[in-house]
Amino acid sequence: MTTVPMEPVAAPEPRWHALRGTNVTDRLYRGVLTALALMLPLLLIALVSELAVSAWPAIRHFGLSFLWTSVWDPVAGVFGAAPMIFGTLASSLLALIIAVPLALGVSIYLTEFAPKWLRQPVAFLVELLAAIPSVVYGLWGIFVLIPFLRTVVVPPLRAALGWTPFLSGVFYGNSLLAGGVILAIMIVPYIAAVSREVLLAVPVSQREAALGMGATRWEAVWTAVVPYGRAGLIGAVILGLGRALGETMAVTMLIGNRHDIGLSVLQPAYTMAAAIANEFSEATTDLYLSALFEVGLILFVVTVVVNALARLLIWRVARGTAVGSRAL
């Protein structure tokens, strides 16, 4: 062959390759990242289908009555989840009643009133509550909170409101009240962190306008700032609710674990998460196991719906930014 090879030796790759995205390695890079990212939706699908398949025997066997019957008898093979569903809702509701004023107070104080030098440290300390492991909350609850409730909180509560059905019966310690209070402490940091971000996202002009009209500082906050961020604040509360519904260890250790529906917060109750934690490894029959899977499925679906709702509300306020995700 006489012709000289035409291609230049080791020519640098033309730059426009990178810009047009035709570079092979670029495509590979994008492919790898996409594959990793798609694992999340796949995981969600796997989770749901796995739970649904495992729960199917119980769903077919009990139908919808699983949701409102309250007999839970592994020996007879009869399962109804009503007490756990009730307990989950009741303990979460109790937690919200305590935690929402507390968390909103914290976030309002930190964004509107606290001196500048105090804001970061206090916010950090409150968020540190989220770092405490659930099982440590449980330990603290058993040995500190329950004795405190028994000696300091319950007697005066009883004296004042003992005639209502909410405070009837003997208080042994492990109860709806103990579970609700520990849940409240656990969800405060989540609600506080997200609502703080929401309040920070409220434009300064809102406050200035209200103050300019002669409002006091509190009136400015309550009439101009809080309503502006309302959707986000509700989102924060719902996010807290999602946490409370699915919380397992601390509640399992404190709520008393009794299949029972009662109005009294002084009595033991049960939650869906606690039932799985307690009974999953002792489930001897297939139907028993399947019933627990159905409990898991219900719990999962409820938390997914609650979380999705919260996210949509928060996104509405702070579109596109990952508000509060740092705290989660």
Add this chain to the structure above:
Amino acid sequence: MNGRRLRRRVVSGTMTALVAVLSFVAVLALVLILGHLVAKGASSLDWNFFVKNPLPAGQSGGGVANAIVGTLIIVGFAALIGLPIGIGTGLYLAEYGSGRVGWIVRFVADVLNGTPSIVVGIFAWTWLVKPMGHFSALAGSVGLAVLMVPMLARTTEEMVRLVPHSLREAALALGYPRWRTSLRVIARTALAGIVTGCLVGIARVAGETAPLLFTALGNLNFSTSILQPMQTLSLQIYVYATGPFDEWHRLAWAAALVLMGLVLLLSLAARWAIRQHHGAAR
């Protein structure tokens, strides 16, 4: 008119004081919990506690060496599985996540972020423990990784998005291919933030118990095989706290103090890393 103004000022002052008190209460809860941990746990921390294994029920003494090592192994493997997926997903969301797929992945990450850990536990049980036929630390690690990934993805995305556009444009203008721009310039600039996210993620799962109940199960003996049941501090605390013996309760407090110390150390390291980041920011 004057009375009304006075009333408004009183309300304003009262509410200001009220929210300050509420903040104080929240911080007080933290102080109380940490205070009790130190008060009830510190006296049990001696050399034996760290190097000995648990003794049979009823005997006094013994330690939690197996649980400490087990925690490190299980969390280590969880990080090994979870970090690449979480960071990769975060990079995808930041670099290519503007389309519909990005929206779906982001939404799924946010939703999974709130998944009850116990549900992840039974999921790991069906996928790993049931097919393998026995409990294993590995299944526990997978469960923890599942909890870690969504959070990591979102923090990584957030951190990468903070990198100024001009940096990317400069690198591309110099002829860097996109993947190198992404890894060598963008991810590197956001490194401190990503490290913070990783540390926070690891800290969050280090204290998890629920996903380990039916996977790692717990183990009375010292074990380093990830295919066998393994003890962790969290499982140990659960068993000891709910058990009937005073000796167990004593050990539970001490183990809780150690676990809390570990988690706090990770959290503080995360804070330190992000401070470096902000210090270096232009």
